[in-house]
Amino acid sequence: MAADTTAQRWESVLDSVVVYASGALCRRRARGTVPADGRVRLTGLPRVADAGSLRATVQDGTARVAAARLEPEVELRDRADLPELRRRVERARDAADAARRRSQRQEAAIAEISAVRPVPPPLTADAPHRRTPADAWLQLADFVDERLSALHARAAELTEELRLAEHELDLAEDELARASSALATAPVTLGTTAVITLEGAAEGAEVELEVEYGVPGAVWVPSYRLTYRQGEDTGTLLLRAQLAQRTGEDWTGVRIGLSTADLQRRTDLPKLRSLRIGRRQPAPAPSGWREPPPGLGDLFTGYDAAGRPPQVRPKPGPRPGAGGGRPGRAARPGGSPSDTVVGGIAAADIAVPLAAPPPTPPPPPAPGGWPAPAEPSGAPAGFPAPPPMQTFGAPQAYGAVPPPAPVAPAPAMRSRAMRGGGGLRSAPDVPVYAAEAVPEPVGPAGPSQAQLDYAGLVLDGADRPAHRRGLLFPGAVHDPATVESRNLAESVAGLELPAHAVRPRLSAGSFDQRYDAAARADVPSDGTWHTVTVGEVPVSLRTEYVCVPAVEEAVYGTLVITNATASALLAGPVEVTVDGDFLLTAALPTLAAGGNRRVGLGQAEAxxxxxxxxxxxxxxxxxxxxxxxxxxxxxxxxxxxxxxxxxxxxxxxxxxxxxxxxxxxxxxxxxxxxxxxxxxxxxxxxxxxxxxxxxxxxxxxxxxxxxxxxxxxxxxxxx
Known part of the structure; x- marks a missing residue:
């Protein structure tokens, strides 16, 4: 789908982020005047934004959002506009390459001088013996030794220069790798924009939009700092969060929310289908969808004849008869039964029984009512004859027995797919035999939820395979840069946890809790842990000492913490400070609302x-x-x-x-x-x-x- 470049561009600002157990939900705000066509483009969204989670609302209610979708955006940058860190890497790489070339030239010169040696003239059979010029040989050896000494000294200097240049390059590349992924470090920057269509607002009216979208690549774990004084029964427990994100945008001055819930967990209720006894009725056809027209492959005949290598495309089959509404069938040249084409669509992508070559008439039934053995064929031994199958989508009364299906002489390949939205979504081929019973599809073909998202459908062009040409398919991520960005964002899930830290989903158990930070915070997109202060939690404290003298004659100090709030406290590391002095870092277990737990403080020598x-x-x-x-x-x-x-x-x-x-x-x-x-x-x-x-x-x-x-x-x- 081509990007809409005529819409008015609005700058958006990231306002709040809710970090879940894995992933985050971001909210951006933008303000501007409504153009005549009501279409605006909100810039600043990261490349890894999830298109399925996009939501847009008008804050003051003066307008209504009619449509919202994400579109990729490409921005070209001049080399001078790249950040200093990127230019530093390029300078370091150029310096390392130059030092490497100098070192290689020096090695070549050393090899050339090392190959210098005296070569005596050729001797003939009648030539008299000559005296060897020993002085010349010694002078040549002295020259080679003197020259090699100077060359080796210079080579050592160049080797050290190369080592320092490569070390500087490693430092620059490491700093660039650890830098925020929001920095535009390449001349071509891929981003995402949200195209919003507004209705019900007058031209020139000022409105405020809020856009919500989900992103992968954000994780968090809780941590605490406990401060109390000896002899007192109260203390202050400071709740903090260790955040790491690689979403491709820096969270600067945003309101942070923390949730233990799973962002990808389904919350919709299942739909229970009714069971009926009697005649089967076809399922109602979905509105706004129809099968592709027959003869679609003929539209690309001129394209194939223009010099491009011809694609394998279906031949037009016979037109449907007067009594049926299904397109005809045709087979690809040299294809197998799995290459059958139905109305311009490869039958290998739909789960229907495929037509086999015309078999020989079946033999008469064997005595005793048992079927006669099949003729020798390519089907494996032991496979029974296929049960009766109905035509795809054709209603039939229960109990009716159609004529038996023939046995194919050779194995075939089939795959299952969902057909809808003018396209197919196929699965890998699964080898089956034609003699195997193929489950009958229930009802006519229908689209999936992704294929009903018309804004996300992409029209495949002439360079696509023959069974996809001219059809609409759900837009998939084929861009290597986008795939790389998603892999980079999801790499934060493998970060090593701090000491005593526990994942929120493991410590939360069966409940979901949300914590909102008291102040705005900054979290760069560099994939490392950052500490964000959430707020203070009042707790009741009681210092007790425990000893088991039968095992060890030592007394250990413990701190009994009682959660007096209505929110649960997750497991995580707690830094204990007593009378202003840091004591130790212990592991705080999950503390439910109103519950109490004991935290060890080490051995009490007093x-x-x-x-x-x-x-x-x-x-x-x-x-x-x-x-x-x-x-x-x-x-x-x-x-x-x-x-x-x-x-x-x-x-x-x-x-x-x-x-x-x-x-x-x-x-x-x-x-x-x-x-x-x-x-x-x-x-x-x-x-x-x-x-x-x-x-x-x-x-x-x-x-x-x-x-x-x-x-x-x-x-x-x-x-």
Missing amino acids: VRVARRTELRESTAGMLNNTTVLDHRVHVELANRLAHPVTVEVRERVPVSADQDVRIEERADWRAPDRPSETYPPGTRCWRVELPAGGTAELDGGFEIRIPAGKAIVGGNRRS
């Missing part, structure tokens, strides 16, 4: 713990047939901090699945409400409040009573 155990073994019972293992645990805590602390001491008692083995606890510890990954079965906890500089002692224990029949002879029961 809080000490010590543990001693004692085991006594005895027997009990009338016949001393029960072994009693009495475990005693003594824990001492000491607080050397200047403020009170809460310490959770975790112990573990054995868990028995045998009712005869009894475990009796003698301590004031408590069991968790339910087992979890943090509190496995058998966990017991003490919670101790230690004042500043205070100490505490904890005593506990349990008895294990094992009947004599359950004891293991020689077993180690003291560990």
